Amino acid sequence: MMEALHNTPCLTVIRERRSTVSSCPVSHVQISCSCQYCAFPLNGNDLCIWSISNPTEEPIILKGHHQPITAVTLSYGMNPCLVCSASPDYVILWKMDECKSSLLEGRLPRGRVIGTLLGMVAHLEFHPDGKKVAACARNKILILSVECEDVLAELAGHLGSVNAAKFCPWQDNLLVSISEDRTFKVWNYHAESLVFQSAVLSAFPLLKMYIDAEKKQLVTGCADGQLRVFSLLEEHHFRPVCQIDLQKENHNFLQKFQESGQLDKSGLATSEIKNVSWKNSAKDKDTVIMDSSFPVLYIHKFKQSLVETEISFFGHPRLLWVGSSSGFILINMENCEVEASLNFSDYDNLSIMLVGSCALASNVDKKVYCLLTSMFSNQVSLIEFDALTLMRSQHQGVQAHRSVIGLSIVSSEPLLSTSPLCMEASKKSISLKTIGVKNTVKDQPLVFHKKVKSSGYSAAPRMKMFSPKTNIKKTIEPSKVKKNIQSGIMKEYPLKSSAPNIPWKQLSVASKPTAVSCIQYSGDGKKLACGLSDKSILLFSSDFSGEPSVFAGHDGTVNGLGWSHDSNWVVSSAEDNILKIWSVKNADPVLVMGKGMFSKPVRFPQFYYMDTFILLSSGAEFHILKYSLDDAKDDLKRYKQKSWCKSVQKFQMDTAVEITGLSAVNDFYSYLVLAVGSNRTLEVFDLNLNCSVATIPDVHPRAAHQICQNKGSAFSTQASEAYNLFATTAIGDGLKLWDMRTLRCVRKFEGHVNRCQPCGIAISPCGRFIACGSEDRSAYIYDIHSNTYLQKLSGHTQTVINVAFNPSSPQLTTATLDGKLQIFVS
Structure with missing residues (x-):
């Protein structure tokens, strides 16, 4: 055996701890790595054990197989540590403490045979209790006892070779398996029965799998680089959750890394990391394989307690290491994005650039240890890298284009005098107030002169119609009390209620099929506004009793609606390039803004800043409008329009042709406006600072x-x-x-x-x-x-x-x- 120790780190991120060369190929066999040891076949039928904590310790060689070893697994979190190895002749269980004692006494370590002549075993897996082992032999899964040579269960049903199987951590009787037939199956191995069988998931075989005990989900890795996640809850019927294209996500991550300036033109990163392979400038021809395939060779959880990543509203994210032939990527399972990328060809100090099989342990002194076997040679090596250093160096680049300002929707800073929102602050706002009330004529009797006796106003009434009883105790019916409470005091929304899922009512908005282009509830929850493709707006009561109010006047499909904070006004826009504001008490628009004001169609109208402004988009701009509304009734002056609206300011998205989404909060004071454009970029505007403060590309x-x-x-x-x-x-x-x-x-x-x-x-x-x-x-x-x-x-x-x-x-x-x-x- 030829072995080399590499104790001097060549780079601050990654180094090779041990390496050896086997006399037989080891590229496509199951190898294993834990916090204490890593295990792999050596020279065909020998089992080699390396210590993780002490790289200078002599390797442990275990002999007992007569044919080449095809699968090796270590028990995780068990004391004493157990090792199981399989070959076509035997499945042998080894206890590491007994093996070490035997070597110290000069005796040959001996294992316990728990299976004989099972054939080609592709995968071994310990049960969490350490008393059973699942062996995937051809198209069957055999449950073996650790105590004696006994087959506890035999599961047959796959049409191809079984590549992996795992026990369900939260339900003792369940086991999940994946196969070359491109399906996964859920078994009740106690009853030796099939619980669920998936459809064919891909044109490529499923290679690896991982069970997330926290979320109760199955993660499968495919030969074409697709990561598929399924819910293992029976009430969810084992439905798919998401699918991740690893090669695509890794490419996007590295592209952001390069665009941020962390890579220069020669491909050298400032953090001593070279990014070569993704740009088709690989050091050797073998690494070009990465560009066409990304087979999933290993899936392992990254311990979050050791990760100093940013904490979101939901706490630390779930992170998974996914190993492939060219490297490892760290996937955030919450948003399906890459958090870190490690490519073997980027480091000159590694002896293996293209991997045949790999195993990983990520909770050893905040380091990650990887056991690798070469795809085209017989080399085996153990590498160590600092995941936190890797993540920090790459996140500095990926986050470089994002603003470092601590943004918040809830305003915490005073309004600046330079803000467009402060334009009318010194003046008394007259928005949403009737300014024509003082001009209305007061109702008076036809004859009102007190000197005219016939008018009846010169004398007091001469008779009393009735004398009410004043000693009766007043009582109010309970129903009226409830009604008064509902009308006067707002009820609290039931925060612990379940999601609405019970059908209550169904109705049609028109006599013939008419698309509903937009719907929105009023802030008090009493009315629902619906914009229709037939150019009209309907106002329903929230209990949908009676006929809806109809607002007509647009000359195109209504494309946007917005309610005022007091629920008395509705703003609408349509494909006719006109903005209108309606009173819920009147079917006539109170304010009409014509086509001449905007050069492009109006979209996403809404009241903003507690009804002080109107916000809308037109083309690649969004506008802030100041307005005043007059709904006073004066028949003599009904044609005189006293409502008015004027532009305060407009903001332009940099490279977008059109704003495709716009949003801001009106229920409380907030300075931020969010806009997303046709360039797939989301831009955050701070109207207090009067500028764009952050962008999120792609x-x-x-x-x-x-x-x-x-x-x-x-x-x-x-x-x-x-x-x-x-x-x-x-x-x-x-x-x-x-x-x-x-x-x-x-x-x-x-x-x-x-x-x-x-x-x-x-x-x-x-x-x-x-x-x-x-x-x-x-x-x-x-x-x-x-x-x-x-x-x-x-x-x-x-x-x-x-x-x-x-x-x-x-x-x-x-x-x-x-x-x-x-x-x-x-």
Whole structure:
């Protein structure tokens, strides 16, 4: 055996601790690495054990197999440490403390045979209790006893070789397996029965798997570099949660790393890291394989307690190390993004550049240890790298384009005199107040001269009609008390209520199919406004009793609606390039802004800054408008328009052709406005500083069509940090949840179908749920703390294009392309 020790670090990030060369190939066998030891086949039928903590310690060679070893596994977190090795002749269990004692006494270590002549074993896995071992032999899974040579169960059903199997940590009788037949199966190995079988997932075989005990999810890795996540909860019917293209995400991460300036033109990074392979400038021809494939060879959890990463609203993220033939990447399972990337070809001090099999341990003195075997040679090496140093150096580059200003939706700074929001501060605001009341004529009798006796005003009444009883005790009916309380005092939104999922009512907005382009509840939850493709606006009561009020006057599809904070006014925009403001008490518009004011169509109108301004977008600009409304009734002067509106300021997105989403908070004072454009960039504008303060590039692969902020409501109370959450959605990419403080995606939600229609989203007033429309004639409700959907609301007749939560009660309204409204309650 030839072995070399590398104790002098060549780089601050990574170094090679040990290496050796086997006389037989070891490229495609299962190897294992734990906090104490790493184990691998050597020279065919020998088992070699290296110490992790002491690299100078002599390797332990265990002999007992007569044929080449094909699989090795170590027990995790068990004392004493157990090692199991398999070959076509035997499956042998070794106890490390006994093996060490035997070597110290000069005796040959001996293991216990727990399986004989099982054939080609591709994978071994210990049960968490250490009393059973699962052996994947061809297309079967055999459950072996550790105490004696006994097959406890035999599971057969896969059509191809089983590549991996794992026991379910939270349910003792379940086991999950993946196979060359491109499916996974869930077994009840106590009863030797099949619980669930997936469909064919890919054109490529499933190679590796990992079970997340915390989220109760299965993560599978495929030969084409696809990571697929499934829920293992039986009530979820083992449904898919998300799919991650590892090569694509890694490329995007490295591209941001290069664009940030951390790499110079020669490919050398300032942190002594070279990024070579992704730019097609590999050191040797073998590394070009990375450009065409990214097979998943290993999946392992990264201990979060040792990670000094930024903490979002949800705490530390779930991180997984995913090993491939060219390196390791650290995946954030909450947002499906890469946190760090380690490419073997970027380091000259490593002896293995292309890996055949690998194993990893990540909780040893805050270091990560990787056991690697070469794909085309018989080399085996143990490398060590500092994950925190790697992450810091790369995040300095990736985060360089993001602002370091601590942004918050809730305002904490005083309003500056230079802010456009301060323009009218010194003047008394007359917005939303009737200025024509003083000019109205007071009602008076026809004859009112006191000297005219016939008028009846010169004498007092001469008779008393009745004498009321004043000694009666006043009582109020309980129903009236409840009504008075509801009308006078706001009820608290039930924060612990379940998501609305019970169908309550269904109605049509028109006699013929008419698309509902937008819906929005008023702030008091008493009315629902619906914009239709037939150019009209309908106002329903929240109990949907009686006929709706109809507002007509637009000459195009209504594309946007917004309620005032006091719920008395509605602002609307349409494809006719006209903005209108309506009073809920009158079907005539109070304010009309014509086509001459904006050169491009008006989108996303809303009241802003506690009804002080109107916010809207036109092309690549968004405008702040100051206004005053007059709804006084004067028949003599009804044609004289006293309402007015003027532009305060406009802001331009840098490289966008059009703003595709705009959002701001109106329920409380906030300086921030969020805009996303056709350039797929989200830009944050601080209207107190009167400038753009941050940008997030490539929010989605396509332009986002909606920004939805967690605005809460007057009926609910949330932590101030919760208002920093906002969601974006785009066609073909699901929806993402972002944290304003870090400008990072903290959750990604997939499950609904959104391939061609801009389906809307909404966040519940309690901040716990996100609802979204879907093209499969359903609406989906996601738990904001989970990655999979909580409810699927079926029964719609067409694509669900819009959703809206009632701010005062657990009520969800969905709208479809054919003009149907469906209301769900909890």
